[in-house]
Amino acid sequence: MTLSEIVRQLDLKVLTFMPENDLEVRYGYASDLLSDVLGQAPPGALWVTLQCHPNVIAIASLLDLSAVLLVGGILPDQATLERGQETGVTILSTELPTFEIVGRLYQLGLRGSTRSCLDG
Amino acid sequence: MNGNARLEMRFQVNGNDFIQAGEASSKIKRTLQQIGIDSRVIRRVVISSYEAEMNITIHAYRGEILFTIWPNLIQIVAQDEGPGISDLEAAMQEGYSTAPENVRQMGFGAGMGLPNMKKNTDEMQIETEEGRGTRITMKIYL
Ligand SMILES: Nc1ncnc2c1ncn2[C@@H]1O[C@H](COP(=O)(O)OP(=O)(O)OP(=O)(O)O)[C@@H](O)[C@H]1O
Ligand SMILES: [Mg+2]
Numbered sequence: 001m002t003l004s005e006i007v008r009q010l011d012l013k014v015l016t017f018m019p020e021n022d023l024e025v026r027y028g029y030a031s032d033l034l035s036d037v038l039g040q041a042p043p044g045a046l047w048v049t050l051q052c053h054p055n056v057i058a059i060a061s062l063l064d065l066s067a068v069l070l071v072g073g074i075l076p077d078q079a080t081l082e083r084g085q086e087t088g089v090t091i092l093s094t095e096l097p098t099f100e101i102v103g104r105l106y107q108l109g110l111r112g113s114t115r116s117c118l119d120g
Numbered sequence: 121m122n123g124n125a126r127l128e129m130r131f132q133v134n135g136n137d138f139i140q141a142g143e144a145s146s147k148i149k150r151t152l153q154q155i156g157i158d159s160r161v162i163r164r165v166v167i168s169s170y171e172a173e174m175n176i177t178i179h180a181y182r183g184e185i186l187f188t189i190w191p192n193l194i195q196i197v198a199q200d201e202g203p204g205i206s207d208l209e210a211a212m213q214e215g216y217s218t219a220p221e222n223v224r225q226m227g228f229g230a231g232m233g234l235p236n237m238k239k240n241t242d243e244m245q246i247e248t249e250e251g252r253g254t255r256i257t258m259k260i261y262l
Contacts, residue, residue, distance in 0.1 A: 032227050033230040035236055038170065039167070039232055039239070054139065055141060055174075055228075058141070058146065062149060062167075064159075
C-alpha cells in the first residue's frame, strides 16, 4: 500500500507534506519509547506515536521512516513542524487512539516486523 | 592508524541541549550516503551515534563525538565530561535508566540506548570514571 493511499483510506491529516515520489509502505511500528523505535522499527516503517517533539522527527529522519503518525488528535508545536519541513519527514495525524489506528493499518496490510511478514 | 584515515569529523555535544541533539548523527549519515556506504551499515552507524549523542545530552555536562572512517573500519568515539557511570553492569541491562522524569516524558529513558549501541556495533569499549566522565569507543567493520 502506498503512503498516499493510506492517508486517503484512513483520512489522515497531512501536517507537513507528502514525499514527491509516493512510497510503498509495508511495515508499521507503534511505540512511545524512542530507544525502542531505534532498536526495533523496521526500515521504512510508518511510526505510530503520541510523542511529539523535534527529536521524534530527528529519529524518523535518521532511520528513513516513511512517516510519523501522531495519534489522538495531537498537533505538533512549531519547532516540530519546522524540523519536519527541514528534514523532509512526513508528519501525519489522526483523531483515533493508538489501538484503533494500528488495527486499521493492519487491515490495510501493514505488518509489524520483517519476521512476522516472513511468517506470513 | 590516523595516517590513512579517509575522513574524520568532530562534533561538540552540549548537555541538556535537545534542540541541537541529533545533529552530529544526521551529518554523519549524510557523509556516509555521499561516499556510497551500504544503507544497512549507515543504519547501524546512525543508531549507535544517535544513542551516544543522546546519552551525552541527557546524562553528561558536555562532550564530543569523533567519527573516523578508514577503508575497512568506521569508528565512533563519544566522550564526555559528566558524572560517569557508577554501575556499568547495570547500565548495560535493558531497562536500567537513571533518566530524570522530564526526559522520560519525552520518551527517552527506556534504558535501551547502551544495549542498542552494543547490538549495532562490532566492538564497543566503555571507559568511565565517577565524577569525571565517560568515553565509549565503537567500531563497525566494513
Ligand atoms: N554518558 C553517560 N554519562 C553518565 N551516565 C550515563 C551515560 N550514558 C549512560 N549512562 C547511564 O547508563 C544508563 C543506561 O543508559 P542507556 O542509554 O542504556 O539508557 P537511557 O539513556 O537511560 O535511556 P534510553 O537510552 O533508552 O533513552 C543511563 O540511565 C545512565 O544512568
Ligand atoms: Mg540512552
